[in-house]
Amino acid sequence: QVQLVETGGGLVQAGGSLRLSCTASGRTFSSYAMGWFRQAPGKEREFVAAINWSGERTFYADSVKGRFTISRDNAKNTVGLQMNSLKPEDTAVYYCASDRFPTMAVVAERYDYWGQGTQVTVSS
Numbered sequence: 330q331v332q333l334v335e336t337g338g339g340l341v342q343a344g345g346s347l348r349l350s351c352t353a354s355g356r357t358f359s360s361y362a363m364g365w366f367r368q369a370p371g372k373e374r375e376f377v378a379a380i381n382w383s384g385e386r387t388f389y390a391d392s393v394k395g396r397f398t399i400s401r402d403n404a405k406n407t408v409g410l411q412m413n414s415l416k417p418e419d420t421a422v423y424y425c426a427s428d429r430f431p432t433m434a435v436v437a438e439r440y441d442y443w444g445q446g447t448q449v450t451v452s453s
Contacts (some may be wrong), residue, residue, distance in 0.1 A: 330352070330355050330388055331353070331355035331356045331427065332353070332354050332355055332403075333351055333352070333425045333427060333442055333443060333444035334350075334351065334352050334437045334445070335349060335350070335351045335423065335424070335425045335445065335447040336349070336350050336352075336416055337349040337350050337413045337444060338400065338423060338448045339448075339449070339450070340374075340450045340451075340452065341358060341415055341450070341452070342407075342450055342451070342452050343415060343416055343417055343451055343452065343453050344414060344415065345415050345451070346411070346412060346413045346414075346415065347412045347415065347449060348409060348410070348411050348412070348413070349365070349378065349409065349410040349423055349447060349449075350407055350408075350409050351365075351383040351407060351408045351409070351410075351425030352405075352406060352407050353406045353407070353408070353420075353427060354406065354440075355426075356427070357392075358403060358406040359382060359403035359406065360384075360431060361382060361427050361429070361430065361431060362379060362381050362426050362427075362428035362430060362431055362432055362434065363379065363380050363399075363401060363408040363425065363426065363427055363428065364375040364376065364377070364379040364380070364382060364391045364425075364428060364433070364434070364435075365378045365379075365382045365399060365408075365410045365423060365424065365425060365438060366397055366424045366426060366427070366437060366440075367419075367421035367422065367423045367424065367449075368397050368421055368422050368424070368427060368446075369377070369418075369420060369421040369422075371423075372426070373406075374437055375390065375448065376390050376435040376436070376437070376450070377389070377390055377397065377412070377423070378390065378399040378410060379398070379399065379433040379434060379435065380399045380401050380408065380410060380433065381431060381432055381433050382431035382432075383403075384400065384401045384403070386433060387399050387433075388433050388435065390435075392418075393419075396412065396413050396414045396415075397410060397412050397413070398410070398413075399446060400412040407428075410423070410440045411451070413427075415449075415451045416451060417451045417452065418451075419449060419451050420448040420449060420450050420451050421448075421449060422447065422448050422449075423446065423447050423448075423449050424443055424444055424446045424452055425443070425444040426439060426440035426442065426443045426444070427442040428440050428441075428442075429440065429441050433437070441445030
């Protein structure tokens with residue numbers, strides 16, 4: 330059974346930083362791309378960032394480009410999201426997800442396993 334567990338959420342002031350981490354188990358982690366999504370209250374889940382199976386390629390939503398960095402450690406089965414220069418509009422529940430394929434995707438339907446989510450709150 331595949332499990333994804335996110336950690337690292339919390340409350341931070343605008344301009345601050347947080348690092349999210351997601352640990353995967355139950356499948357060959359290095360065979361699949363990984364992604365981060367987020368969902369704010371009253372809004373649909375949206376794509377944040379993705380990384381291919383090897384970690385050599387990444388892709389970001391325009392809203393976080395230049396502020397967030399996605400990375401992975403295949404030896405530790407982890408994917409991280411470093412979030413800098415946080416804004417109140419970044420407040421959301423952040424989800425880690427495992428893609429069905431090794432290449433990146435921005436649509437949620439491509440991802441077949443999801444974590445439980447971790448809350449990120451940015452105060453102004």
